Amino acid sequence: EDQVTQSPEALRLQEGESSSLNCSYTVSGLRGLFWYRQDPGKGPEFLFTLYSAGEEKEKERLKATLTKKESFLHITAPKPEDSATYLCAVQARGSEKLVFGKGTKLTVNP
Amino acid sequence: NAGVTQTPKFRVLKTGQSMTLLCAQDMNHEYMYWYRQDPGMGLRLIHYSVGEGTTAKGEVPDGYNVSRLKKQNFLLGLESAAPSQTSVYFCASSYFQSAGQYFGPGTRLTVT
Numbered sequence: 001e002d003q004v005t006q007s008p009e010a011l012r013l014q015e016g017e018s019s020s021l022n023c024s025y026t027v028s029g030l031r032g033l034f035w036y037r038q039d040p041g042k043g044p045e046f047l048f049t050l051y052s053a054g055e056e057k058e059k060e061r062l063k064a065t066l067t068k069k070e071s072f073l074h075i076t077a078p079k080p081e082d083s084a085t086y087l088c089a090v091q092a093r094g095s096e097k098l099v100f101g102k103g104t105k106l107t108v109n110p
Numbered sequence: 111n112a113g114v115t116q117t118p119k120f121r122v123l124k125t126g127q128s129m130t131l132l133c134a135q136d137m138n139h140e141y142m143y144w145y146r147q148d149p150g151m152g153l154r155l156i157h158y159s160v161g162e163g164t165t166a167k168g169e170v171p172d173g174y175n176v177s178r179l180k181k182q183n184f185l186l187g188l189e190s191a192a193p194s195q196t197s198v199y200f201c202a203s204s205y206f207q208s209a210g211q212y213f214g215p216g217t218r219l220t221v222t
Contacts, residue, residue, distance in 0.1 A: 043214050097155050100152045102151075
């Protein structure tokens with residue numbers, strides 16, 4: 001069974017304090033790994049797709065990396081507006097389905 | 111572009127009542143999905159569609175039906191609502207199978 005585990009469940013940072021969020025996964029052949037950002041009361045916002053180990057993608061202060069067992073979302077010099085829940089999901093080869101983790105709630109204090 | 115829109119935003123139903131949630135996308139995406147999000151459970155796939163006129167079951171399909179008569183619309187129906195269907199429902203769409211999915215703003219449904 002495909003599974004996604006995100007850690008930590010919650011993370012508090014001071015503005016400018018860089019850190020990483022972890023997404024560990026088990027999947028029967030990875031088609032893609034996805035990162036989303038979700039603000040309270042809103043739908044998830046697509047951030048990145050990673051398809052193979054070693055791949056990296058960046059967007060502003062966020063950088064996502066992928067290995068064969070996990071993905072990291074690195075946040076460099078975060079700002080309060082980066083506060084949100086970050087969701088990770090995997091899609092197995094031959095499947096239309098995304099399996100989501102429960103998310104990491106990030107709070108960045110000014 | 112409006113992206114993915116959902117109607118209604120909020121709804122309260124009594125047990126046994128029926129309703130239809132509407133999802134519309136203006137990005138010409140082939141794939142559309144319905145999810146529910148519950149505290150502590152994460153997002154779970156209810157049904158999905160790989161193109162106009164097609165539907166398929168996801169992870170938690172029981173108690174729901176769907177239709178995709180037009181490419182841009184995906185309807186989710188509850189024939190006889192139950193309290194266990196209290197949740198936030200999200201619709202999403204994507205251009206192809208492994209592309210990022212774009213989500214709508216959600217419908218908060220309460221069944222009493």
